[in-house]
Amino acid sequence: MYPPREFAKNQNNINFTVDGRARVLVDGDLIINGNNFTMNENGDPANLLLIVDGNLEFNNNAKLNAIIYVTGDVEFNQNPIVVGAIASEGSITGIADSEVTFNEEVISRADFGGACISEDLEVVIDHFRIFHPSTALTCTPAQDIRVRACSNPECTTLFSEQVTVSLSPESGWLQGNTVSFVGETNELAFRSVSAGPATLGFLNSTVSAEGTPPLKCFADKGTSGKCEIVFSESGLLLNAPDHTSAEEVQVSILGVKAGETDPGQCVPAFTGEKTIEFMASYQNPLSGMRVPESAGTSLSGGSLVLDFDGSGAASFPMRYRDVGSVLLQARYDGTGDEADLIIEGQDSFIARPDRFEVVVSGNPGTPDVTNENMFREAGEGFDVEVRALNALGEMTPNFGQESPREAVRLTVEEAPGIPLVNMPQLDGALELFGSFCTTPEPGKACGQFVWPEVGTFSLLPSLISGAYLGTENVEGRLLPYVGRFIPARFEIAIDPGRFSSTPLSTNRTSCTEERSWVYTGEPFGWDMAPEVVITPKNRNGVTVQNYAGTLFQRVGVDDVGFAPFPVEDEAATGVGGTPLDLEAALAPATLLPDTSGSLIYRFATDDEFRYPKTLNARVSGYTPEPVFSLEGLIDADGVTVLDPTENLPEVFKPVADFEIRYGRVALDNGYGPENLDLVIPLRAEVFGSGGFQLHQDEICWFYDLPKDTSVDFAASTFTSGQTGVVEVADVELSLEDGRPRKTAVEDYRLRLSAPAPSGAESVQARGIYVELDTGSDWLKDFWDADNQEALVNPYAWATFGVYRGNDRIIYWREVPTN
Incomplete structure (x- = not known):
């Protein structure tokens, strides 16, 4: 506690x-x-x-x-x-x-162990029971007498404390008439040397019985008795053993009488062949359809010629093909010199079923996990028959008609070679034997049951009482494979996941953490990949535990179907007014069980996504809202969601805490005097509502002067030996506020050195072609007017000694004064 x-x-x-x-x-x-x-x-x-x-x-x-x-x-x-x-x-x-x-x-x-009994409630004796034979001989004690103390009227609970009783009559009890016991006594014996009835009872007890009546008697293994044993001086002592129905057993019979010199000793009443008449009567149940037989002769109204030996003993075979308690009576009517001799005797026996057999209608009965052996959905009802059989395989009509009724329990057990995570028992109950079946038959019980799980199990029938009419237990025959049970449906729950703006490409970027943007055309991945929780349910909506991760799982990662990429973005439209598309390069997803019985479908952590960089995608920045769609979910048995027309497709949008920005690196044409270094303006740009504007957030992209810059003199009067890109000591130069850094000690701008020897660009020449390799397509743009479908690096024209000036001035050149 x-x-x-x-x-x-x-x-x-x-x-x-x-x-x-x-x-x-x-x-x-x-x-x-x-x-x-x-x-x-x-x-x-x-x-x-x-x-x-x-x-x-x-x-x-x-x-x-x-x-x-x-x-x-x-x-x-x-x-x-x-x-x-x-x-x-x-x-x-x-x-x-x-x-x-x-x-x-x-x-x-369950064993409540008195836990549900009030501390103030006194456990009492409701009544006593005496079990005894109805007849006996004066020359031998009456055997198999027992006393039981019952705590309830049905006597299903015995008194759990010691009680002492004084039996009546006071004399004749071989163990003495005072007996102390807990629950039930051992076998007692009583002798009477006088012919006639002897009445059994109680003189007193240490604990009084409070029920009405306080004493009940049961004779000859029957259901009721008179608390009376009739003693005779002569008789037939039968010993019919308890046995399994339809098994042949030997019944011994002894014809004896009280000795003339010693009435307390039995002596043979006769020897040789005698015709013995038999009669059988039902005790529990009180009626029946079959009678005991001996080699084809009925022992209920029939007779046998038996050869009694010198001790007055004989025996004969008996077979009883039903169950229950039966009283077998024998009678000898003398003839000739024994014409006045009548000797009678009786004994009762209990025949129990040989076994129980279970029949499950429509059950495939195999361990295979295939389409052919699908039996029922978890939680779906199925019919079960239980047959009480004798040793010949015949049904025993009297089973279940006893008082109190014997009944069968069905227990779910692990099927051979098929381990189960969860093995609940069946929901349902067998109806009474001999009734309620579609085709009722004595000895057969039917019922509808539900198993709430998935899988295949074994079903074992067993006798609920544990001892048929107090004799022995009856073992049931195991039905090794019941099933296969499948889920009734899947329930799905989706965690949409979260995109990450951390650069996937390490090429020419110094950022290793999340940013507030991703460029159009730049690949991005997951911060947290989406998960689809697939939960198999039974018909009552309860999660089954035997599906996910077991041999009964018949849904694979390929059975979870999504709409193909590219998918449309719900919030972003292109220049043409149509939704922008998200493209994907998906790695293999996984489908793994969790600890609660569900399956988790996870997108791969190394999935890559991008919004293609096209002229149609040149729009202002937007928060991505691509629509993912779960289109199908079905396993090999056809199990799917409750209503595919209503529950599918299931759409979701991964979360994104950043913008998609159409960006680029831009160069401007450079003009300047031939005696100074010429700056080629460089900047990062993004497209906005007013067109391209400086991308002041760009601090990740880096460049290397002059490694990433190419210079072409084909359209210039200068040659490669006269000028080139000005080198700096540092590499991996980054931008500040979208432009190269320029301080008193650092100048990371793109510059061409002053020509040496000095000179001016020819008026007819276009200038020096300068191109900057951005390293990534998403920082390129459609710069080439002759090929507007191609993304190219930014480029510019550099001109020494020629100034742009006013567009209305045709030519302008510096002239030396001397």
Whole structure:
């Protein structure tokens, strides 16, 4: 017993397992906290009894297989999973958003151990029972007498404390008439040397019976009796053993009488061949369809000629093809010299079924995971027949007609070679034997059952009482493979993921972290890849545990279908008014199970995306909202979402915390005197509402002078030996506010050195061609008027000794004064 407490506070992945049976009692409120808390997960709920004398609160995906009783309120939070049974004296809230699987059958198998009995409730004796034979001989004691103390009218619970009784009559009991016992005595014996009835009863007991009547008697393994044994001086002593139905057994018969010199000793009543008449009567149940036989002769109204030996003993074979308790009576009517001799005797026997057989209609009965052996959806009903059979394989009509009725339990077990994560028991019940079937037959019971899981299991029938009419247990024949059960549907939940603006390309960039933009045409990837949570459900909407990651999973990564790329952006339109497209280079996705029974479809972390750089994409910056669309989800068994026409496609838009900007590196033509270095203006630009403008955020891209600059003199009067790109000591030069850095000590601008020897550009010459390699297509643009579909590096014309001046001046040149 625990005081009020909080399980797994500030702790994760706390697991409690149950070895055998356990009872947990909490004297006060209980809060089950911590991520992924489990108690008896995958275990039999009947093995764990949780009693909370207060309120119970579930948090953070707790999982319990248990029978739970709460005196206060129960609150479900954050989707706990409970399998078994739960009862509350107060309210139960949040159960609609949780997975609670109620299995009434586990209650009958639980050991409550008095936990549900009030401390103030006194356990009493309802009545006593005496089991005895109805006849006996004066020359031998009456055997197999037992006394039982019952705590309820049905006597399903025995008194658990010692009681002492004084039996009547006071004399004749071989062990003495005072007996102390707990529950039930051992076998007692009673002798009477006088012929006639002897009445059994109680003189007193240390614990009084409070029921009415306080004493019940049962004669000859039957259902009721008179508490009376009739003693005779002579008789036939039969010994018909309890046995399996339809098995041939030997019944011994002894014809004896009280000795003339010693009436307390039995002597043979006769020897030699005698004709013995037999009669059989049903005791439990009280009627039947079959009678005992001996080599084809009915033992109910028939007779056998038996050869009694010198001790008055004989035997004969008997076969009874039904079940139950039967009283076998024998009678000898003397003839000739024995004309006045009549000797009678009887014994009862119990015949039990040989086995139980289970038949599941339509069951494929194989372990294969193929399309052909699909049986039912998880949670879908199916019909089961249970047949009580004798040793010849015949159904036994009287099974289930006893009082109290014998019945069969169906237990789910692991199928050979097929491990299961979760193995719940069946929901449903067998109807009474001999009725309620589509084609009712005595000895057969039918029922509709539901299994809430996926997979294949074995089904074992067993006798609920554990001992047929108090004799021996009956083993059922295992049905090795029931199934295959498949999910009823998939539920999907999508985490749209988040794009990253961190540059994927390391070419010519110094940025290794997120930026506020990505260029049109520049590849980008995931900060957090999207996930599609695929949860297999049964017909009741409960997650099945035996699908994801098991041999019963029949959905693969290729069965999750998305609309092909390119996909349209919902928020961005091109120059022509049509939506801009997002292109993708997708790496293989993964489909892996999680711990809750779901499958996680994850886009690959190294997926690459880009908005193609075209003239149509030359628009102002925008936040990307591309529309991803889950178009199809179906496994090899045809399992899909609840309503594909309504639930698919499922669209989502990954989150982006940055803009897509149409950018470029631009060069301007340079003009200047031939005696000074000539600056070629360089800057980063983005397109905006007013056209291209300085991209002051650009600080990542770098360049190397003169490595990344090419100079062509084909259209100039200068040669490569006269001028070139001015080198600087530093490499990987970056921009500040979108332009090269220029300070008192640093000048990272693109410059051509003053020509040496000096001179001016010819008027007819176009100038020196200067091109800057940006290193990346997304910083190129459609500069070439002759090929407007091609992205090219920025270029400019450099002219020494020629000035642009006013456009109305045709020619302007400096002239030396001397």
